[in-house]
Amino acid sequence: MRIVVIGGSGHIGTYLVPRLVRAGHEVVTISRGSRTAYTDAPEWGQVRQVAADRERQDREGTFGDTVAGLNPDVVVDLVCFTLESATALVERLRGETGHLLHCGSIWRYGPSDSLPISEDTGTAPAGEYGIQKDRIARMLKQETADGGLVTTSLHPGHIVGPGWHPIGPLGNLDPSVWTTLSAGQPLRIPGIGAELMHHVHADDVAQAFELAVHNRDAAAGQDFNVVAPTALNVRGYARQAAAWFGQTASLESVTWEEFRRDTPAEHAEASWEHLHRSHVCSIGKARTLLGYAPNHQPQDAVLESVRRLIDHDELKVAGPLIV
Numbered sequence: 131m132r133i134v135v136i137g138g139s140g141h142i143g144t145y146l147v148p149r150l151v152r153a154g155h156e157v158v159t160i161s162r163g164s165r166t167a168y169t170d171a172p173e174w175g176q177v178r179q180v181a182a183d184r185e186r187q188d189r190e191g192t193f194g195d196t197v198a199g200l201n202p203d204v205v206v207d208l209v210c211f212t213l214e215s216a217t218a219l220v221e222r223l224r225g226e227t228g229h230l231l232h233c234g235s236i237w238r239y240g241p242s243d244s245l246p247i248s249e250d251t252g253t254a255p256a257g258e259y260g261i262q263k264d265r266i267a268r269m270l271k272q273e274t275a276d277g278g279l280v281t282t283s284l285h286p287g288h289i290v291g292p293g294w295h296p297i298g299p300l301g302n303l304d305p306s307v308w309t310t311l312s313a314g315q316p317l318r319i320p321g322i323g324a325e326l327m328h329h330v331h332a333d334d335v336a337q338a339f340e341l342a343v344h345n346r347d348a349a350a351g352q353d354f355n356v357v358a359p360t361a362l363n364v365r366g367y368a369r370q371a372a373a374w375f376g377q378t379a380s381l382e383s384v385t386w387e388e389f390r391r392d393t394p395a396e397h398a399e400a401s402w403e404h405l406h407r408s409h410v411c412s413i414g415k416a417r418t419l420l421g422y423a424p425n426h427q428p429q430d431a432v433l434e435s436v437r438r439l440i441d442h443d444e445l446k447v448a449g450p451l452i453v
Contacts, residue, residue, distance in 0.1 A: 131228075132156045133343065134202040136184070137209030138177075139167050141289045142233065145336035146206065148173035153340065158200050160184075168293030188215050194222025204343055208233045213265040220270070224279045229346050230270070231339060234285040236328060236355060236411050238264035245326075246412040249285075249353050257403070267353045274351030282342045282349040284335070287357035287411065288404070290431040291332035292438035295445070299368040301327060301404030304397040305445055308436065311368060313448035314377035320389040323365030323381060325405035328357045331426035331434075341420040348419045355411040358428040364405065370429050374436070376452045 138147050138159025144167040150157050151173035158178045167174065180200070187193035197205060197219065205227055210216050216232065223230055237260035239252030255264045263285070270281035288297040298307045300319065310317050338356040342349040362370075365381055372379035390398045416422035426434075433453065439445035 131203040131343075132158065132201060133204045133206060134158045134160060134197055134200050135206045135208065136160045136197070137207070138179070140208060141168065141291060141294065141332045142208050142286070142335045142339065144168040144291070144293070145333040146339050147177055149336050149340045150343070151176050153344070158202070160197065168291065184209065184215075188218065191218070194219050198222055198226055202227055204229045204231070206231045206233075206339060206343070210266065211259070212262050213269060216266040217269060220273055220279050220281070224273075228280060229343070229350075230279055230281045231342055231349075232266060232270055232281065232283045233339075234263045234267050234283045234353070235260065236285050236287050236357065236409050237407070238267055238285055239407070239409060239411075241406055242326075242408050242410070245410045247355070247409060248412045249355060249415055256407070271351055271353060280346065280350045282351070283353040284338050284342060284356050285353065285411075286335045287328035287330045287409070289332050289335060290329050290428070290435050292435055294435070295439065296432045296435045297327060297329065297404060299364055299371055300397070300401050301325070301364070302397040302400035304394070308371070308445055308447055311372040311379060312375040312377065314372065314375075314380065316380040316382045317368060318382045318384050318389060318392065319364050319368070320384060320386045320401065320405065321364075322383055323368070324363050325408045326361050326363045326410050327367070327404055327428075328361040328409050328411050329428035329431055330357045330424065331431035334358065334424040334426055337424070338416060338420065338422050341422055345420055352415070352419065354416040354420065354422070355413055356416060356422070357411045357413055358424055358426060358431065359413070360427060361410040362428050367429070367432075371432070371436075374433060374451050374453050375447065375449050377449075
């Protein structure tokens, strides 16, 4: 099949595109620039790469024509963030493309009431990003139910992989957290550290997309959580991370007010956005209908990312990894 991957050089596409090539598909990627994938693979030599500015073309009403003009059997959309953009693409591909797969987010769910969260039990989303992802997923499900375009939405957790910084133990991207833990110094955490985060390795997300492509009938009209087999809470994550450097985490509980006062605003806000949701999502539906079998526990995926950052002098730590 000819598969068009929109946003193919990003976190998921880095792993998905080579998977699709190895499976025998003709793959075309669409991206805004010429950025290369995070990790190299020989399969990229067989990929046609098309440059297109989606935001501009969405404004002009031409992006759907760009995608349809490539005559795809399948479209994988990894970088769609608004209902308007998703609807325009669906309307253009309806009747011409066999399957549209959309990358959503577990932020389609709001703060958790009960755990684990299935595709049918999440609370209403909080924040515009989650609201848009939820609206897109519902629109796609209805599109297929009404007999239109065959669609599937997949909703990853916090995507981890070598080449970029992971969401850390405080639910943010503050690199000083790693310096503190690697030195065995006290780390101030908001609350008691029971809030949860559900990571997933980028290659496991790619696995889920590949399975959905190859199991079109089972995936048609469905939405799937795509996360690691387990999740991490703040204190457990911090303790494991410190141990990677031969240290014992020294955690100091503070109020959110104290945490915000002593933390740069950008990082404090990111911590709140991740931690107040306190997500743990079920992958039972993806296991049953797609055969999804993630290969990475969250701590192993994060360690892989941290190791790569240290090896490439992109993360300063106080001592060497001992694992």
